[in-house]
Amino acid sequence: MSGNGIGFELGATDGAARCGVITTAHGTVRTPAFMPVGTAATVKAMTAEAVAETGADMVLGNTYHLMLRPGAERIARLGGLHAFMNWPRPILTDSGGYQVMSLSKRRKITEDGVTFQSHIDGAEVVLTPERAIEVQRLLDADISMVLDECTPHPVGEDDAKASMELSMRWAARCRDSFEPRPGYGLFGIVQGSVYPELRFASAAALKEIGFDGYAVGGCAVGEGQASTFAVLDATVGELPSDKPHYLMGVGKPGDIVGAVLRGIDMFDCVLPTRSGRTGQAFTASGVLNLRNAGHAEDEAPLDETCPCPACKGYSRAYLHHLTKAGEMLGGMLLTMHNLHYYQHLMAGLGEAIEAGRLTEFAAGFDEPDGAETDVDR
Amino acid sequence: MSGNGIGFELGATDGAARCGVITTAHGTVRTPAFMPVGTAATVKAMTAEAVAETGADMVLGNTYHLMLRPGAERIARLGGLHAFMNWPRPILTDSGGYQVMSLSKRRKITEDGVTFQSHIDGAEVVLTPERAIEVQRLLDADISMVLDECTPHPVGEDDAKASMELSMRWAARCRDSFEPRPGYGLFGIVQGSVYPELRFASAAALKEIGFDGYAVGGCAVGEGQASTFAVLDATVGELPSDKPHYLMGVGKPGDIVGAVLRGIDMFDCVLPTRSGRTGQAFTASGVLNLRNAGHAEDEAPLDETCPCPACKGYSRAYLHHLTKAGEMLGGMLLTMHNLHYYQHLMAGLGEAIEAGRLTEFAAGFDEPDGAETDVDR
Numbered sequence: 001m002s003g004n005g006i007g008f009e010l011g012a013t014d015g016a017a018r019c020g021v022i023t024t025a026h027g028t029v030r031t032p033a034f035m036p037v038g039t040a041a042t043v044k045a046m047t048a049e050a051v052a053e054t055g056a057d058m059v060l061g062n063t064y065h066l067m068l069r070p071g072a073e074r075i076a077r078l079g080g081l082h083a084f085m086n087w088p089r090p091i092l093t094d095s096g097g098y099q100v101m102s103l104s105k106r107r108k109i110t111e112d113g114v115t116f117q118s119h120i121d122g123a124e125v126v127l128t129p130e131r132a133i134e135v136q137r138l139l140d141a142d143i144s145m146v147l148d149e150c151t152p153h154p155v156g157e158d159d160a161k162a163s164m165e166l167s168m169r170w171a172a173r174c175r176d177s178f179e180p181r182p183g184y185g186l187f188g189i190v191q192g193s194v195y196p197e198l199r200f201a202s203a204a205a206l207k208e209i210g211f212d213g214y215a216v217g218g219c220a221v222g223e224g225q226a227s228t229f230a231v232l233d234a235t236v237g238e239l240p241s242d243k244p245h246y247l248m249g250v251g252k253p254g255d256i257v258g259a260v261l262r263g264i265d266m267f268d269c270v271l272p273t274r275s276g277r278t279g280q281a282f283t284a285s286g287v288l289n290l291r292n293a294g295h296a297e298d299e300a301p302l303d304e305t306c307p308c309p310a311c312k313g314y315s316r317a318y319l320h321h322l323t324k325a326g327e328m329l330g331g332m333l334l335t336m337h338n339l340h341y342y343q344h345l346m347a348g349l350g351e352a353i354e355a356g357r358l359t360e361f362a363a364g365f366d367e368p369d370g371a372e373t374d375v376d377r
Numbered sequence: 378m379s380g381n382g383i384g385f386e387l388g389a390t391d392g393a394a395r396c397g398v399i400t401t402a403h404g405t406v407r408t409p410a411f412m413p414v415g416t417a418a419t420v421k422a423m424t425a426e427a428v429a430e431t432g433a434d435m436v437l438g439n440t441y442h443l444m445l446r447p448g449a450e451r452i453a454r455l456g457g458l459h460a461f462m463n464w465p466r467p468i469l470t471d472s473g474g475y476q477v478m479s480l481s482k483r484r485k486i487t488e489d490g491v492t493f494q495s496h497i498d499g500a501e502v503v504l505t506p507e508r509a510i511e512v513q514r515l516l517d518a519d520i521s522m523v524l525d526e527c528t529p530h531p532v533g534e535d536d537a538k539a540s541m542e543l544s545m546r547w548a549a550r551c552r553d554s555f556e557p558r559p560g561y562g563l564f565g566i567v568q569g570s571v572y573p574e575l576r577f578a579s580a581a582a583l584k585e586i587g588f589d590g591y592a593v594g595g596c597a598v599g600e601g602q603a604s605t606f607a608v609l610d611a612t613v614g615e616l617p618s619d620k621p622h623y624l625m626g627v628g629k630p631g632d633i634v635g636a637v638l639r640g641i642d643m644f645d646c647v648l649p650t651r652s653g654r655t656g657q658a659f660t661a662s663g664v665l666n667l668r669n670a671g672h673a674e675d676e677a678p679l680d681e682t683c684p685c686p687a688c689k690g691y692s693r694a695y696l697h698h699l700t701k702a703g704e705m706l707g708g709m710l711l712t713m714h715n716l717h718y719y720q721h722l723m724a725g726l727g728e729a730i731e732a733g734r735l736t737e738f739a740a741g742f743d744e745p746d747g748a749e750t751d752v753d754r
Contacts, residue, residue: 042699042706048690070673070698078676078694086690296447299455313425313463317455321447322419328705329419 004180014358016263024090024142025183029057031265040065041085045335048086055343058090060268064099072138080140093141095132098150129173146174148189153221160193168205185212196234203238213244220249236263257365276335279323295320308340381557391735393640401467401519402560406434408642417442418462422712425463432720435467437645441476449515457517470518472509475527506550523551525566530598537570545582562589573611580615590621597626613640634742653712656700672697685717
């Protein structure tokens, strides 16, 4: 990369879908990319080395969690988040807005920012657009996100508009306080709930400000896959095509495939990690629930074709036993497998785009009507 | 090995301390040996590959846990414990007696055996000497242990004598029901609490029956290191010197060093694994409690000289954070380190015996007077 900001080189395309390479201060990220979620400076149940072995180029860190514990200034004194969590590759941090809404107590939103009580110790914390950028700089995030108000679902159009406009004013303040540096970038976040006109206005406002990448926010809040796809259909075409497009907090494999078809380049979701800790495994033939007694004497691996350590060494019967017995190794192995599955999916999407056969690839991932996208992150 | 049973080749000695190699159906075990505890077919928080990387040759499985869940017959149908838990190397199983005493409800001991209620589902289970041997055969343990009554501490001499004599009758029944096979062995267990005459009588009874190895039981039940060492001083000289000597459920590093000085070859203990999950790390300079706020900004690894993955990639500050945040990775990394520490200790003991300088090596491990040996397993 040269000059300030991150690099983004577009490669093959197939319809709206794209391959690309993002270049940051800590290395490159091949897109379409799935970022495992490393909430509290750890991708739960995984060593950093094992995360790298899944093929992940970039992980996501949560500003909300890290600013509360161990604290952004502490992480900065310890050399930044990469050194702290032993992840020398690219890191994207969210801005904390989503978790303030979902986890904190007694939050109060004003024009200036949001004041809330920590869910850990009850301390009162203020998060402004300027502080969100400062925290992410202290963490040394390669890609920072603007602070936004994550609009709940469902919400009326007037409330969605007011919320989106507040987020756009905050986005401008984030841009102003973000110090340009080579290899470091700032992404804006399109809001506007399910209302196309609001999404257009939000995208236009962000383009006017100018960002290194553009995220679609406010999805994966329980609105369903069809609604998410409708938002993407209305939004992605409005985003600069020479910048990365990031769908936050999504999702199931079918959600990701559908979003890549619609021009999204980046994803994060807790689904593969959280599901692993609750006994669920993603496979080519669907989701397995390892608690199911039907697996108790099944000597087959989770997925015959998967090269991950969990599939190479351990049977479904053993994983069933570990899950029933509440053994940590169950969550460890299932998380490992699920992250391998997600990275394998992303690699498959990339190869399909290169080969111009994404439509055929995607045909295997259709979801039943009305399936919910995952609401947790 | 040739013929039935396991092999044991004695190597260098230094005073009463010995180096040796045990040969089993699934490979060799260098002694002095520490066996990580794999209670429920998993060394908690560790993959089998990571256990092997610590240098461990053999792990211990718990008959009590495995017979209740997933069941010995099920493990046999799945190819035995080695295949089930992805540990192709030697496995020793205890007989279940200790856990029946410490974990089960409403147990009743008769001449025939022990009847108890499962701590998992309340089911009534009968464990006789013959069933204990059958279960261990179903698990495919390389080394099986006789069923014994683990005498509580403190206990009067008459009760200790009656309990020991019952254990000796059970030991004879175990020997009778154990089918000799090449590479598979059965160990007897010396009981008799703190009473030297009872320990002599127990050792004599076991020698009369004849076993592939001899364990010292009834230690690590809260009697203190000095008392454990006194039992060893009275007992180990009574055991056949051409067979392995195993001190069950012990212990702290200083306990192990003192027992090796007294002629013990094999150990197991939950201390390194359990301590790892509660935030404690063994180091050359003592035990670190990672919950201590003093570690919050310490960029040093747990131990500068340790080559384990936890010490090579992660700081004390990070481990403090993970421990405080209750993250699984904290227990994973600390367990990994502690098992490396224990295997490094065993290797150091072996090298000191080879070099004839065990006394000097041991001088660094003296415990304060009255220090308790670990009572958990």
